[in-house]
Amino acid sequence: MALLIENSCINCDMCDPECPNEAITMGENIYEIDTDKCTECIGHYDKPTCVSVCPIDCIKPDPDKVEDEDTLLAKFLRMHG
Ligand code: SF4
Numbered sequence: 001m002a003l004l005i006e007n008s009c010i011n012c013d014m015c016d017p018e019c020p021n022e023a024i025t026m027g028e029n030i031y032e033i034d035t036d037k038c039t040e041c042i043g044h045y046d047k048p049t050c051v052s053v054c055p056i057d058c059i060k061p062d063p064d065k066v067e068d069e070d071t072l073l074a075k076f077l078r079m080h081g
């Protein structure tokens with residue numbers, strides 16, 4: 001499933017440059033993840049790299065965006081084919 005950034009984000013800018021899909025951008029107040037681009041890093045890394053670099057652990061799975069591995073892989077192929 002895609003991930004989401006919780007309101008506790010401190011805008012430290014650690015995650016944005018690490019995303020291989022350019023899915024993370026600055027929103028109105030905090031950073032946001034584009035659901036259409038987030039693959040949980042499938043195809044690039046073993047685990048979500050944004051989660052690994054976030055110093056306050058505010059990036060979580062989005063319960064409204066549940067996707068299986070095949071769907072995430074298809075998203076990866078669409079972007080990086
Ligand atoms: S899980 Fe990976 S693809 Fe999704 S926002 Fe984080 S770094 Fe980007």
Ligand code: SF4
Pocket residue numbers: 005008009010011012013014015016031053054055056057058059
């Ligand atoms: S790494 Fe975490 S705290 Fe920093 S901008 Fe990204 S989501 Fe926000």
